[in-house]
Amino acid sequence: MTCEHVDRGALNRDELARRVVRDIPDGAYVNLGIGMPTVVADHLDPAKRIVLHTENGMLGMGPRAHGDDIDPDLVNAGKIPVLERPGASYFDHAQSFAMMRGGHLDVAVLGAFQVDARGTLANWHTGERDAIPAVGGAMDLAVGARHVFVMMTLFDREGRPKLVPTCTFPVTGLSCVSRVYTDEAIFDLTSGEVVVVETFGSTVAELRARLEVTLHAPG
Amino acid sequence: MVTIAPDPASAVEGVPDGATVLISGFGPAGQPYALIDALIDEVGRTGAGDLVVVNNNAGNGETGLAALLATGRVRKIICSFPRQVDSHVFDGLYRARRIELEVSPQGNLAERIRAGGAGIGGFYTPTGAGTELGEGKETRTIDGRQHILEYPIHADVALVRAHRADRGGNLVYRKTGRNFGPIMAAAAKRTIAEVTEVVPVGALDPEAVVTPGIYVDRVVVTR
Numbered sequence: 001m002t003c004e005h006v007d008r009g010a011l012n013r014d015e016l017a018r019r020v021v022r023d024i025p026d027g028a029y030v031n032l033g034i035g036m037p038t039v040v041a042d043h044l045d046p047a048k049r050i051v052l053h054t055e056n057g058m059l060g061m062g063p064r065a066h067g068d069d070i071d072p073d074l075v076n077a078g079k080i081p082v083l084e085r086p087g088a089s090y091f092d093h094a095q096s097f098a099m100m101r102g103g104h105l106d107v108a109v110l111g112a113f114q115v116d117a118r119g120t121l122a123n124w125h126t127g128e129r130d131a132i133p134a135v136g137g138a139m140d141l142a143v144g145a146r147h148v149f150v151m152m153t154l155f156d157r158e159g160r161p162k163l164v165p166t167c168t169f170p171v172t173g174l175s176c177v178s179r180v181y182t183d184e185a186i187f188d189l190t191s192g193e194v195v196v197v198e199t200f201g202s203t204v205a206e207l208r209a210r211l212e213v214t215l216h217a218p219g
Numbered sequence: 220m221v222t223i224a225p226d227p228a229s230a231v232e233g234v235p236d237g238a239t240v241l242i243s244g245f246g247p248a249g250q251p252y253a254l255i256d257a258l259i260d261e262v263g264r265t266g267a268g269d270l271v272v273v274n275n276n277a278g279n280g281e282t283g284l285a286a287l288l289a290t291g292r293v294r295k296i297i298c299s300f301p302r303q304v305d306s307h308v309f310d311g312l313y314r315a316r317r318i319e320l321e322v323s324p325q326g327n328l329a330e331r332i333r334a335g336g337a338g339i340g341g342f343y344t345p346t347g348a349g350t351e352l353g354e355g356k357e358t359r360t361i362d363g364r365q366h367i368l369e370y371p372i373h374a375d376v377a378l379v380r381a382h383r384a385d386r387g388g389n390l391v392y393r394k395t396g397r398n399f400g401p402i403m404a405a406a407a408k409r410t411i412a413e414v415t416e417v418v419p420v421g422a423l424d425p426e427a428v429v430t431p432g433i434y435v436d437r438v439v440v441t442r
Binding site for chain 2: 054055056057058071072073074075076079084090091092093094096097098100101125130131132133134135136137138139140143144170171172173174
């Protein structure tokens with residue numbers, strides 16, 4: 001594996017979604033988290049026959065529904081109206097989470113507040129005193145999917161890194177993230193180290209200067 | 220044996236003070252609005268309060284579950300995802316410390332309800348292990364992985380939205396409106412279902428029945 005440098009500037013949300021799609025295997029069963037990962041659904045290649053799972057009880061989820069196609073009984077995990085694909089199926093919540101926890105989903109793409117060097121994920125609670133915690137299915141996906149991809153910006157609005165040596169926000173799951181897709185670079189965490197797979201806006205040297213984690217860059 | 224109730228008011232009659240009430244739905248999808256409205260009238264009439272409500276969320280807007288919370292008759296809510304853009308009724312009660320909140324990861328919530336209906340005394344799950352939501356829970360390492368012990372949820376009443384029922388109480392659901400309905404129907408001493416239509420016994424394909432009538436006590440047709 002070599003680190004691919006493409007000097008095209010940081011990726012926008014759609015470009016990043018297309019990059020994530022490239023790494024989803026043909027025929028995979030995939031769950032997309034609420035927020036940025038939802039965009040991945042807009043860039044799937046029908047020829048890859050990827051089946052989307054939505055935790056509220058459906059396999060074979062289609063794109064967002066509009067106008068007369070909106071059905072209040074057919075929504076995704078973000079409660080947004082969607083369509084069904086041919087071959088879709090519906091099931092109750094216990095069944096839906098058995099699929100997740102039981103290791104039947106190939107990939108979950110989740111958003112994150114923070115990911116640390118060991119692949120520990122924080123994405124459910126900022127830990128602020130007056131914040132109302134809301135976890136939903138995040139912890140189940142973190143422990144259950146075969147591969148957990150995180151899709152996020154590398155820095156928050158204040159410019160602080162979201163890929164960190166140790167999560168400071170309350171954690172969602174321990175050592176569960178295999179890859180981190182960000183606007184600046186892609187990182188692989190499967191070896192126990194942070195390996196830079198590809199960079200977009202910054203060079204590895206520039207990333208080293210801005211991040212506190214030790215970056216390994218092959219090639 | 221199932222009773223076909225003439226209206227939502229008689230369907231929800233007899234919800235006791237301090238009852239644990241399971242309410243189906245994932246946001247608005249599968250939420251039994253007519254039964255919730257009837258329950259609001261019922262607790263207003265009987266004065267029953269101190270309810271414990273179980274739902275995935277904590278209400279949207281001002282209707283349904285949010286309206287029930289606004290009555291002040293709910294002591295505690297058990298859910299996975301209370302905070303939403305339109306959960307202001309709950310948010311206000313919570314910040315004023317007028318309602319207790321128990322957050323359970325969504326899959327643990329579902330499995331606790333399933334366990335309640337299935338006579339399981341508890342289960343070990345990796346979900347939540349090593350997190351704040353696993354704190355204070357018994358842990359065990361199984362196959363090299365940390366698990367936490369979760370207990371079942373038993374309820375006095377379940378209010379469930381289904382699509383159609385037959386006169387024997389068999390239920391079928393519609394699309395993602397199914398969500399918590401089947402597991403909640405099984406986990407309560409008394410299960411009340413609102414449906415768009417009740418059909419004669421034999422009119423539902425037995426292979427397609429999702430909730431067998433053994434779990435259902437009362438059915439009411441609503442719009």
